Every structure is written in C-alpha cells, then in structure tokens.
Amino acid sequence: MPATVIPSATVPWHGRTMLRHVDAHTLLRYASPVILVLLWQGACSTGMVSTRQVASPMQVIMTGWGLLRDGTLGANLGVSLARAATGLAIAVVLGVGFALISGLSRLGEDIVDAPLQILRTLPALAMVPLFILWFGIGEVPKIALVALGATFPIYLNLHKGIRSIDPRLLEMTRMLGLSRLQTIRDVILPGALPDLLVGLRFAVGMSWLMLVVAEQVNAESGIGHMMMEAQDFLRTDIIMVGLVIYGLLGLVSDQVVRLMERALLSWRPVHQRGQGA
Amino acid sequence: MNAVVMPDGMRDGVAPANGVVAINGLTRRFGRGPAVLDSLDLTIAPGEFVALLGHSGSGKSTLLRTLAGLDPVNEGTLSRPDAVSVVFQDGRLLPWKRVWENVVLGQAGADRRDRAIAMLEEVGLGHRVDAWPLTLSGGETQRAALARALVRRPAFLMLDEPFAALDALARLKMQRLVSRLWARHGCAVLLVTHDVDEALMLADLAIVLDRGRIRTDMAIAPERPRHHADPGFIHLRGVLLDALGVQDD
Numbered sequence: 001m002p003a004t005v006i007p008s009a010t011v012p013w014h015g016r017t018m019l020r021h022v023d024a025h026t027l028l029r030y031a032s033p034v035i036l037v038l039l040w041q042g043a044c045s046t047g048m049v050s051t052r053q054v055a056s057p058m059q060v061i062m063t064g065w066g067l068l069r070d071g072t073l074g075a076n077l078g079v080s081l082a083r084a085a086t087g088l089a090i091a092v093v094l095g096v097g098f099a100l101i102s103g104l105s106r107l108g109e110d111i112v113d114a115p116l117q118i119l120r121t122l123p124a125l126a127m128v129p130l131f132i133l134w135f136g137i138g139e140v141p142k143i144a145l146v147a148l149g150a151t152f153p154i155y156l157n158l159h160k161g162i163r164s165i166d167p168r169l170l171e172m173t174r175m176l177g178l179s180r181l182q183t184i185r186d187v188i189l190p191g192a193l194p195d196l197l198v199g200l201r202f203a204v205g206m207s208w209l210m211l212v213v214a215e216q217v218n219a220e221s222g223i224g225h226m227m228m229e230a231q232d233f234l235r236t237d238i239i240m241v242g243l244v245i246y247g248l249l250g251l252v253s254d255q256v257v258r259l260m261e262r263a264l265l266s267w268r269p270v271h272q273r274g275q276g277a
Numbered sequence: 278m279n280a281v282v283m284p285d286g287m288r289d290g291v292a293p294a295n296g297v298v299a300i301n302g303l304t305r306r307f308g309r310g311p312a313v314l315d316s317l318d319l320t321i322a323p324g325e326f327v328a329l330l331g332h333s334g335s336g337k338s339t340l341l342r343t344l345a346g347l348d349p350v351n352e353g354t355l356s357r358p359d360a361v362s363v364v365f366q367d368g369r370l371l372p373w374k375r376v377w378e379n380v381v382l383g384q385a386g387a388d389r390r391d392r393a394i395a396m397l398e399e400v401g402l403g404h405r406v407d408a409w410p411l412t413l414s415g416g417e418t419q420r421a422a423l424a425r426a427l428v429r430r431p432a433f434l435m436l437d438e439p440f441a442a443l444d445a446l447a448r449l450k451m452q453r454l455v456s457r458l459w460a461r462h463g464c465a466v467l468l469v470t471h472d473v474d475e476a477l478m479l480a481d482l483a484i485v486l487d488r489g490r491i492r493t494d495m496a497i498a499p500e501r502p503r504h505h506a507d508p509g510f511i512h513l514r515g516v517l518l519d520a521l522g523v524q525d526d
Contacts, residue, residue, distance in 0.1 A: 172369040175345060175362075176425075178383040186382065190373040267373045267409045 055237035060244065063237040072226065077245065080211060080222040083139065084249075087146025088207045094147065095154025095199065103162030103192070104184065116155060124149040125213050132218065142214035142222075149210040153202035161195025162188055194265055201257045208250050297323040297433055297465045298344065303353035305339055305489075313339045315489035316353065323432070326459055326466045328476035330521060331486035337469045340486070341437050344467065358433050362426035366438045368418035370410035370425075377406045380425045396424040399461075400454060416447035420454070427462060434459075436468045440475070452478055456502070473517045477510050478503050485520040493520035 037057050043049045044056030051059065067073035098116060101108035127148060131141035165188055173183050215224020223242050230238035298321040305314040313336045321327050331337045342348040343355065345363050370379045377393035384392070397403050400420040405413060413421065419439055426434055436455070440448040456479055459466055470476055476483045477497060485493040495516060498509065 168365070168367065168369055169371060171347060172363075172365065173383070175347070176383050176429075182383055186374070187371060190371070193373075265373075267375075267411065269411050 051236070052234060053236065055240050059237045060240045063235075064241040064244065067226075067238070067241060073241070073245070076221055076223050076226045080215065080224070080249075083142050083214070083222065084146055084207045084211050087143045087210070088150050088203060090143070090147035091150035091154055091203055091207070092200070095151045095203070096158060096196070098151075099155045099158035099162065103159050104188070113159070116152070120152040120156070124210065128213065128217060137218035142211070142219070145214045146207045146210040149206040150203035153206060154196070154199040157195045157199025157202070158192055161192030164195075165191045194261075194268075197257060197261045197264065200260075201254060204253045204257055205250060208246060208253070212246060297321055297325075298357045298467075299355070300344075301354045303340075303343065303350065303355060305336075305343065305348070305351060312489050314343070317489065317491065319484070319491065321433070321465050321467065323465055324463045326468070326479055326481045328468045328470055328480035328483045329486060330470060330473065330476055330483060330517060332521065335486045336489040337486055338437070341435055341467065341469055344433075345435055358431075360429065360431045361433045361435065362429050362431035363435045363437060364419070364422045364426045364439045366441050368410075368415075368422040370413075370418060370421055372409065372411050374410070375406075376402070376408050376410060376413070376421050379410060379421060380428055382425065384428070392428055393424070396428040397421070399427075399458070400424045414447075415443050416451060419443065419451060423455070423458065427458060427464075430462075431464050433465045433467070434462075436466065436470075438469050438471065441471065448472075448475075455479060460501075473514055473521070474505060474510075476517065477513055478505065483513075483517055485517060487520070493517065 040049075040054075041057045044051055044054065044059075055063070064073065098112050102112040102116075103109070124145065128141075128145065131144055135141040135144060169187055169191070170183065173187050178186065211222075212224055215222040216228050219225040219228070223245050227239050227242035230236075230242070298319070300317055300319040303314050303317040303319075304312050306312045315336075317336075317340070329337055329340070339348060341363075343350060344357060345361065370376070371382065374382065377390055377397065380393040380396055381389040386392070394403065394406055397406055397420075400423050402417060402420045402424065405417060405421075410418065410421070422439070439455075440451045443451060452475060455466075455468075459479075468476070468479060480497055481499065483493075483495045483497060484491055485495075493516065495513065497513060503510075
C-alpha cells in the first residue's frame with residue numbers, strides 16, 4: 001500500500017462541535033452503532049447466528065475481562081505497543097532525516113528523493129518474506145516492517161511541507177538578514193510542522209497496520225499472536241477482543257496526535273485547527 | 278553608507294555623493310524583452326521622502342526589489358546604506374511567531390522583548406504584543422510590519438504599496454502614522470504607491486515611472502502637516518495624473 005500525501009480536507013475535526021451541541025443529530029449518530037451492537041447481541045442470543053462463527057458482544061466483553069485479569073492481554077498488549085513505538089520512533093528519525101536532506105538542498109533532493117519515491121510504490125507488506133530471511137523471526141523483522149511502512153508518510157508530508165513554504169516569507173527573512181540556520185529554525189521547520197503532524201498521523205495508522213501483519217507471521221507474543229492462537233482453538237471471542245484492541249489503539253493514538261496538533265499549532269485560528277496543512 | 282552592489286568590471290567610482298541612495302544608469306531586462314528599467318538615475322537624500330508612482334509593469338517593483346537587494350544589478354551602479362528595511366504590501370509576518378517575536382526576528386540581545394514592545398507602542402499596537410499574527414486585522418498587520426522595519430533603525434526605508442490592501446479609513450490612519458514615524462526616525466523613505474493623494478500627503482518628491490524611465494519628477498512644497506483639501510494640491514494632482522495618463526477633466 002503506497003503511502004500517499006492525502007489532502008488535508010479528508011481529515012475534518014469534529015471534537016469541538018460534539019462537545020457543544022449534543023442535539024438530536026448527534027444522538028442519532030451514536031444511537032446507530034449502539035443499535036447495531038444490540039441487534040448483534042440479539043442475533044447471537046436467539047441462535048440466529050452461531051456463536052462459533054461470531055461471538056456475542058457479551059461474550060467478547062467477558063473474554064476481554066478474563067484475559068485482562070489473568071494477565072494475557074496486558075502482556076501481549078505491552079509487547080505490541082513496544083514494537084509499534086520502536087518502529088514508529090525509527091520511522092520518525094528516518095522520515096524527518098530524509099525529508100530534511102531532500103527538502104533543504106537540491107543536491108539532497110536529487111540523491112534522496114528518487115529512491116524513496118521508487119521504494120514507496122512497493123507494497124511494504126511484500127517485504128515480509130525477505131525480512132524474515134534477513135532478520136529471522138525475532139523482534140527485528142516486526143519492528144523493521146513497522147518502521148518501513150511508517151517512514152513514507154512522514155517523509156512525503158514533511159518534504160511537501162518544507163517545499164511549500166511561502167517563498168515571500170523566505171524573501172522577507174533574507175531581507176531581514178537571517179542566517180541560513182536561523183531561517184531553517186524560525187521559518188522552515190515551524191512552517192512545515194503542520195504537514196509533519198499530518199504525516200505522523202498517517203504513520204501511526206500505518207504502523208498498526210504493519211504490526212497486525214507482522215504479528216500474525218511467526219510471532220510468539222503480541223495481540224496478533226494472541227489472535228492467531230485463538231484461531232487454532234476456534235475462539236472467535238478472543239479474536240474479536242484482539243480486533244477491539246486494535247481498533248482502540250488506532251483511535252487512542254490518533255487522538256494523541258490530534259492533541260499534539262492542538263498544542264503545537266496554537267498559532268492557527270480555531271477554524272483551521274486539525275485540518276492538516 | 279557604503280557602496281554595496283557593484284557589477285563586475287564596472288567599478289567606475291560613482292560615489293554616494295550627497296545621496297543616501299544613488300542609482301546611476303540602472304538598466305534591467307528579463308531575457309531579450311524590453312528593458313524593465315531603462316538607464317535610470319535617481320538620488321535620494323538622507324531623510325528625504327520619495328513617492329514612486331506608476332502603472333503596473335512600469336518597473337516600480339523591479340526598482341524596489343533591486344534597491345532591496347533581492348534582484349541583482351547587471352547594468353549600472355547602485356549604492357545604498359546597509360541598514361535598509363522593507364514593508365511589503367502583505368505584511369509577511371511569520372504566523373507561528375507572536376507579534377513581538379516577529380518584530381525582533383533575527384535580532385539578538387536580552388532586551389529584544391522590551392525593544393519590540395516599545396516599537397509596537399510607537400505604531401499603536403501595544404495591546405497586541407502577544408497576539409498571533411493571523412488574529413490581526415489588515416491594518417494591525419501593516420503596523421506590525423512597520424514596527425519590524427523600524428526596530429532595525431534603517432537609514433533607508435522602502436514601503437511597497439503598504440496600504441493598498443487596507444480600507445479607506447485604515448489607509449488614512451496609516452498615512453498619518455507613517456508621516457509621524459518618518460518625522461521621528463528621520464530615515465530616507467521610498468514609498469511605492471498607486472495613490473496620487475497618498476504621494477501628495479506624504480512625499481517631498483513624487484516620481485512617476487513609465488516603461489522603466491522617470492517620466493515626471495516633481496517636488497512637493499515642504500510645509501507639514503498637510504491636508505487633503507489643500508488647494509495647492511489641485512495643480513500637482515493634475516500634473517501627476519497627467520503623467521500617469523489619466524486625464525483630469
């Protein structure tokens with residue numbers, strides 16, 4: 001899945017309005033998924049759907065509680081989080097590094113950009129067999145896969161951000177006699193920060209995606225492993241607990257990046273916040 | 278006040294003479310097109326306020342960019358002080374720096390904030406010191422840009438249609454402000470404008486540029502403060518409008 005620069009308009013921000021206007025419209029928005037879950041529960045309870053195919057919501061909750069109490073969930077979650085965080089950290093370093101090299105100099109762009117553009121069209125998941133041959137089946141290939149997938153959105157967005165700095169501002173800083181270093185620090189980096197954060201948000205999503213696959217191939221721990229093991233024992237309830245956990249992880253990490261945006265981009269007028277670039 | 282820009286092989290020793298800014302035979306063309314600036318001569322005395330008028334494409338912006346050091350000098354000579362400042366039409370504040378940080382951007386010293394505040398108070402923006410630039414109105418943005426230009430104590434200040442985007446009332450206020458600031462700081466000023474009345478209100482000398490040449494070069498009587506309704510302006514306004522190709526019936 002090639003990582004792309006997704007236009008900012010695709011990520012609107014509803015948080016503020018949701019808090020203020022709890023009206024019929026909002027209630028309806030929440031009611032719909034709740035009703036779906038109730039229907040699901042009903043279908044399972046009445047035997048319309050076999051619980052061997054799909055565990056009921058109650059079952060999922062009970063199983064999740066059980067896994068939490070016996071420590072299985074906590075241990076696997078810890079392993080998964082550590083993998084995602086390590087991979088993401090590597091991706092941030094690489095993505096920001098490459099973007100600075102190619103964003104700040106023509107020569108750097110010539111050297112760095114072309115190979116990265118070629119690599120990014122490669123589906124990262126197709127690297128799994130190669131990574132296993134190279135790195136074995138330990139932690140390394142999993143972290144490497146996360147890092148590989150998450151580097152591109154960071155690189156592409158930050159690079160775009162640096163390149164699209166308003167040339168009139170750069171002209172102005174030249175007039176004011178700012179040094180190259182001051183210009184990078186005071187103009188280019190803060191100007192590209194909104195794009196970096198958009199990239200980070202896509203990178204976070206990408207790292208969970210990579211992790212799911214990495215943990216289902218030759219893993220001995222982690223949420224993905226827990227789910228694969230459950231598959232062998234036909235435990236749809238455990239599989240669904242895993243799905244819920246992945247969903248929650250994605251949601252929480254996305255919120256964390258949004259909070260970072262609000263804190264770091266406080267200079268933007270309220271109506272522009274959370275809209276990426 | 279030293280010669281800063283000299284084309285290669287053309288050090289002909291044109292001294293700044295009596296001007297803080299001296300342009301001699303400045304020619305600039307893009308590609309093989311007609312000259313945008315055509316062997317232009319212009320001298321601006323220390324503390325003199327010059328208004329530069331002209332149609333779009335008359336070479337005003339090119340002249341200003343050359344004076345600002347943003348465009349190179351290929352033909353002719355140019356000498357100007359090192360301490361120059363420019364205020365652009367669009368303010369050009371960094372949106373991610375607070376107003377006071379914009380004012381002293383790139384300036385060193387522990388008293389940066391104090392200097393910024395003093396300057397902002399001088400331009401009537403003392404109440405927006407810590408504001409984010411995107412929350413400023415158009416007039417406030419230009420005030421901040423003026424503060425940023427003046428805090429550097431320029432010997433020569435260039436104003437590139439600084440009030441063009443403002444409404445009529447804000448523009449009048451800004452003209453008064455510029456007049457006051459100029460009187461206090463005593464720097465030479467080059468004001469690029471479309472507005473004949475603005476030139477008459479502010480300048481010692483009005484220059485009309487046409488196809489890269491100075492078409493009209495008119496001194497304005499020095500008494501100040503001036504008033505828009507001054508009957509003496511009627512004739513001058515007619516001359517300038519005529520030079521700009523607008524017939525005043």
